[in-house]
Amino acid sequence: MTDSLAPDLVPATRNALSLLLLSMADDEFVIGFSDSEWTGIAPMLEEDVAMSSIAQDELGHAQALYRLLAEVVDDGRDADAIAYDRPVEGYYHARLLDHPRGDWADTIARRYLYDTADGIRLDALAESSFAPLRELVAKIRREERYHLMHVSAWLERLASARGEPRERLLLALDRLAPDAGTVLSPLPNDLSLVMAGIIDSSFDELDARWRVEVGRVFERLGLSMVLPVADPLTARTNHSDAFRWLHGEFTAVRREQPGATW
Amino acid sequence: MTAEPQLEEWEVFRQEKEGDAMKHGGSVMAPDAELAVHYARELFGRRQESIRLWVVRRADIHDLSDPDLLQPPLDRSFKKPGGYVMRDKLAAAREQSGASKPKGNAG
Numbered sequence: 001m002t003d004s005l006a007p008d009l010v011p012a013t014r015n016a017l018s019l020l021l022l023s024m025a026d027d028e029f030v031i032g033f034s035d036s037e038w039t040g041i042a043p044m045l046e047e048d049v050a051m052s053s054i055a056q057d058e059l060g061h062a063q064a065l066y067r068l069l070a071e072v073v074d075d076g077r078d079a080d081a082i083a084y085d086r087p088v089e090g091y092y093h094a095r096l097l098d099h100p101r102g103d104w105a106d107t108i109a110r111r112y113l114y115d116t117a118d119g120i121r122l123d124a125l126a127e128s129s130f131a132p133l134r135e136l137v138a139k140i141r142r143e144e145r146y147h148l149m150h151v152s153a154w155l156e157r158l159a160s161a162r163g164e165p166r167e168r169l170l171l172a173l174d175r176l177a178p179d180a181g182t183v184l185s186p187l188p189n190d191l192s193l194v195m196a197g198i199i200d201s202s203f204d205e206l207d208a209r210w211r212v213e214v215g216r217v218f219e220r221l222g223l224s225m226v227l228p229v230a231d232p233l234t235a236r237t238n239h240s241d242a243f244r245w246l247h248g249e250f251t252a253v254r255r256e257q258p259g260a261t262w
Numbered sequence: 263m264t265a266e267p268q269l270e271e272w273e274v275f276r277q278e279k280e281g282d283a284m285k286h287g288g289s290v291m292a293p294d295a296e297l298a299v300h301y302a303r304e305l306f307g308r309r310q311e312s313i314r315l316w317v318v319r320r321a322d323i324h325d326l327s328d329p330d331l332l333q334p335p336l337d338r339s340f341k342k343p344g345g346y347v348m349r350d351k352l353a354a355a356r357e358q359s360g361a362s363k364p365k366g367n368a369g
Contacts, residue, residue, distance in 0.1 A: 050304040
């Protein structure tokens, strides 16, 4: 393939599209790897299988998004090179996902805050003018539906249980709340994506939609949470030590055997 | 402290393709029906091997395994249709109606 995808886009819009794809791919990649840390130690066997399978789904979504990104950027890097060959500072996931896996309540709270935001982002891409993304999003949404059902079931149970489960959930939400708004924090030049019909609304509007949705559920469950609006300049930078460690883990094989395939 | 969640067994039945009978796939442990369905999906459906699942609380299944009722000791072969030879009658009926013998496994 010699022509890159989306040749009609002006460079500024193409850059914005690349950042959108990179942010989505890195989000899925990081939460996928982070949640896969539960494999073998989840609270019960059935949940172990469920969480591992969901983590695997996210890595699949990341792979598809990195592939699409590689075609749009067209700079000679393939999906694996983009996924594994960047330094910590080069990753563009939301800071919400910088928090460590923590205990089960941390994982459920993080996943709930992320999956609701991601769902709203995917909804806004369902009618995208960029056909390859629209087609991919149609597939991803069908899997994310189940992820949201699964995490909502857990959120309800932790929130409704008396004693330790609810206490742990409240502590987790306290830890995560300051960074919850980073997923839908505006990307640079996101309005050019709206103008080009790639996404149906600005990130400011998506963030507002997300707050309504999450606010309704939190109110029903008696979780009074303040979710501050994130600063777009730092929403996807200055990654944490927990991410530094995770990065060391998920790049280990690649660093040991550069270019290895299996 | 919180009481441990009460887990119980749920039996999972699966259908592989439209028209197939539901077959027992196995069981999962879960505290309630909603999570039981999620876990059934993970264990018996995540590789696209099923088009439908039924999840039943094991306690809701009425078990019958009494040998006096199911395997009575006296000869009951007269209750089976094996004693009747149909082949000649069928052949005669086919000849009469002009129909040919069905191919393959049918019949």
